[in-house]
Structures are given as C-alpha cells and as structure tokens.
Amino acid sequence: MRIAVDAMGGDKAPQVVVEGAVMAAREFGYDIVLVGDNEKIQRELFKRGSRGLRNISVCHATEVIGMDEPAALSVRRKKNSSINVGAMLLKDGKADAFMSAGNTGAVVCAVTLRMGLLEGAYRPGIAIIYPTLKDLCVLIDAGANIDPKPEHLLQYAIMGDALQRYILKKRQVKVGLLSVGEEATKGTDFIKETHRLLNASTLKFVGNVEGGDIYTGDYDVVVCDGFVGNVVLKVSESLAQTLAIFLKRKLKQGLMTRIGALLSLPAFRSLKKEIDYSEYGGAPLLGVNGACIIGHGSSSAKAIKNAIREAGEFVSHQINQRIVDAIKSTH
C-alpha cells in the first residue's frame, strides 16, 4: 500500500503532516510519499529522527496552494503544487491513494480533473463521518456539489451506504434525506423528487430527516445538497466551539465552580476528543476514479495519521469498485 500525502496542506503544514505521516508509516507499515517542498520536509523528518525510515519518501513539489486561494484557478495555474503533484502520483499509479488536509476545493478539483469520475457516477461528493448519540453517521455531500440534481443525491446515498457497509461495518444501513419535515410532501421540488428516487431504490431509505435528527444516531447515512451540507458541517463545528467558550466563561465564575471544573477536567478532555471528527479520520472524496481522503485544515498529527489509515482502508476494501457495482445495479 502506497499513499501520497500532501505535506504542505493544512494550517500547521508541513510540521503536523510530517509528524502524522511518520506515525502512520510506523504504525501501519504503509509506504508513504510526502509531497511538497523537499528541504522543509527533510528538515521535519530530521527533527523527528525519521530520515532513515525506509517506508517514507519525498516527492518534491515547488508550489503550494493556500487554504483560501480560489480552487479551480489555482489548480490550473500552480501545476507544480503539492495538490497537483499528489493527484498526478495517483493518476500515474505511483500511489494507491492521496491524502490532503489542504484547500478542499482545490483537492476536489485536482483529483476530479486528473482521475475523472467513477464509471456511471455523475458528480463527486464529500462524505463526512461524525459521531452521534449511537454510532458514527455519514453525511454526504459536504460541499463538492452545491447545486445537485436528485439523481446525484441518489448516488450519494449509494456511496454513503458503501462506506457504512465496508468501512464502518454496518450491516443494515438506514438512509435519510435531509429536509424541513418528515412527510414526503414537505420540502422543495428538488427534495420531493429525490425522496421519490430514494424510495424507489433498493437502499433502506427511511424517509426525510429533519435538522434535529442528524445527531440522534437513528440514521446511518444522511444525504443533502453540498450547500446545505457545508453549512451544517461548519455550523456544527463552530457551535461546539462556541458552547465550549460559553462554558469556560461560566466555569470561571466563583471559587466552587472553578474547583469543580478542575476536578471534572478529564471529562471535558474526553468529550472534546469524542466529538472531534478528525479523530475518526478524514472526509472521503467519493465518486472520483481514485482513492482520496480530505483531512480537516486544522488536523492534528493524530488526525493526519487516522486519515492515512482511512485512505488505506478505502483502498483495501475496494470501496470504489463496490460503488461502481452498486451504481450499475440501479440502472
């Protein structure tokens, strides 16, 4: 298993990425190709005493696409960026998977451009794996396709079903469609038509899901358009952070409260870890003809390691072949 890792992607690159890649190389034994500025990467490897690790190599890339650069434009202009070079390694068969915590739009664009779509797939979609009150849930699409057609959402449901079945080992995958009411008659025309398609499919479609239901764990896959998915993802992240800030403010008021907060610190730490979705890996880019995992921009070394593990699992469980087969069987 050979995984290309964008060493320059993410808020704390290349330090954190190299650290996570070294952890992954040691723990999983994958061959890792770090893509990016050779000198900077070597320096980080040296710092970690990992220059001699036989299963880590470097593929030099002279450019970097910044986190806020316009995606399509920068992919076109910065031919030698770590994202483009990583996507080329995937295309040339020099890597089985590509992992990047860099500019999400640019990764989607570069990988879709180089690899094309899976046989039968209409559009790429970003799948987010997040914790609920019960098991992990897959939300798709989180922003690759902000103006989809109903057929795209049907395919997202098929893709999410494959992820749940073969990576998260769920036997019965319950699929929900994010809407503003549970009844099939609620929602826009787009939602109603998507509801009809999902209902007619062989998936275990359990109906419309309201915003209030996505954390209950009653659904294994939630599909929505990329605009709504992106907003839901970002609102959720920021609300969790905002509540933590509110709580910290409150916990500083009064001596007893402060002491109490100190005593229960392990609980807060453990909660923080449990809800940090980067702990579960990254976000698979589905529908493209290659294995690509997108890490969170603020990934820790551990999150990078987990995203690399996930990339390996994506390949070894042949998720893409399973998606192609499932799409075929719907026609």
Next chain:
Amino acid sequence: MRIAVDAMGGDKAPQVVVEGAVMAAREFGYDIVLVGDNEKIQRELFKRGSRGLRNISVCHATEVIGMDEPAALSVRRKKNSSINVGAMLLKDGKADAFMSAGNTGAVVCAVTLRMGLLEGAYRPGIAIIYPTLKDLCVLIDAGANIDPKPEHLLQYAIMGDALQRYILKKRQVKVGLLSVGEEATKGTDFIKETHRLLNASTLKFVGNVEGGDIYTGDYDVVVCDGFVGNVVLKVSESLAQTLAIFLKRKLKQGLMTRIGALLSLPAFRSLKKEIDYSEYGGAPLLGVNGACIIGHGSSSAKAIKNAIREAGEFVSHQINQRIVDAIKSTH
C-alpha cells in the same frame, strides 16, 4: 395593548401558556386574550388564583391544530381552531398582536391568509433571535419560505435590520448572506444574485457569511433561504442537546469527576439558560400585515411571557410601519 395568545399551542398547553400569560399580564399590564378551550383555560386560571385578573379574558375556540398536522390543510379545515380564531382577532382589530407556540406552519398560514402581506412585501419570513459570542443575532428566514427568490432575501435583510435597530437597539446593523465561502463568486446562482442585490442596497452588507461565522457575533443579521435556515436552527438546537448528553455521560465517569460536576452545576445551569433562545422571546413572523410572534413548541412559562413582551414591543415600536417605509425606499 391587547395581545391574543394561543392557549392551546405548544407541547405543554394550555398549562404552561396560561402560566406565562398570567405572568405577562401581571408584569407588563397588557390586556391578554387567551384563545382556546374555555373550560380548560378557566381551570388553569383558577389553579393559579388568576380568575379575577381584570386584564385577562378568554376567547373560546373549540378546535386545536396539533403540532404535527399538515399546516395548510388544517388551517382550512379547522375554522374554529385556536390558531384561526387568534388570527381572526388580529384581523378584526380585537387584538394588536397574536402570539402562538403552536404548529409553526399553521400559524404562518393562518396569519398570512387573514392579514395578507405588508405593503410591498413579497413573502413572509420567520426571524430567529439567538445569542452569539457577542450580541444577539437575527437569522431570517427560518422556514416560512423554503424556495425564495433573491428579492425575497433582500427584503428579509431589510426586515432583520428593522428588528435589530428598533427592538434590539443596535445602531449599526451588519448584514451577512449565508453561503459556502466568503467570496462573492462562491455559492449558487441564487446566492450570487442575492449578493449583488444586497451589495447594491443601502443596508450595511458585509458580504457572505459561512456556517462557521453565525455564532461569532460579527454579524447582526444573517439571511438565508427558509430550507437552510430551518436546518441550521434545528441542527443547532439538537447539537446543543446532544453535547449536553455527551457531557453528562462523561461527567458520570469517576468519583472526582462527579464531585467536580456537582460543584460546577450552577455554571451548567447558567449556560443552559443563556443559550436557550426561548429566553429571548419568540420568533417574529415578518412581512405579514400584523404583529405575530411564534413561540417555540417546547416553551416554558417564562418563554411564553417573554414572547408576549416581544409581541408588545413589536407593536409599540411600529416595526411593521418601519419595514414598509424601508421597502418603499428601496424601490
């Protein structure tokens, strides 16, 4: 000031509604007309020793629209429901405002049907007032109009601006448009056109807002279509509840943690209160030619009281006249 209150609306009606109405009658001196089953309401008033309160009266309504009934259909069929009767009081000038914590869709439908729209207004919109890291923010629309046009969102911005200016007393109202990226070039065609309209308006439009920015307090009004707004609202509510459940689970693990949790209980309680948006009142239904506040289905008596206060303020600050004037000046 005479306010009609739907005594049968909400999960714990009529008990909690009557309790909140009695508090409002005593505290604000408004004339309150409780609309609903006379016998049940009188029983609740009797329990609270409030039968003799001179500024509380009852308007009998024989039917109730349930929280999950289809909105348009039930408004048409249940002519004598508390929601329809309340809307008629408003129409006949027997009440200055109407407050209901009942079926949101039915309230929107009944009030829009009886009162019509404000002069120049295209569509009704539901405004949610919620706490951020800084001041209170207004999000509009939270579900009245799930498939709007760009001009509708421009009007929502105008309506939200009026709420901030005259009820929340904000001098400089910063308006943001919810999207998937800050750049004007990001988002669907609908978003791009709305961005253009907002930019050309006299409002202080500060650009696109991402999902991660709505709790920062950097914006005073956030506009979005009713589908996205409804999802955001419900995701936020349920995520806050989910995190509380997660935290409770963690705080029960280990003796020290338990003791710590007990000591810091006041902080948790205080936080819960601060983020409970029903503490701030209800959600004004804007764009209709009358004053209507929609309470949360799970409103406490205090939330009902606050929503009634808000209804009074809505009338006394002539919000609707200000919206009409602002809409006129944009043409």
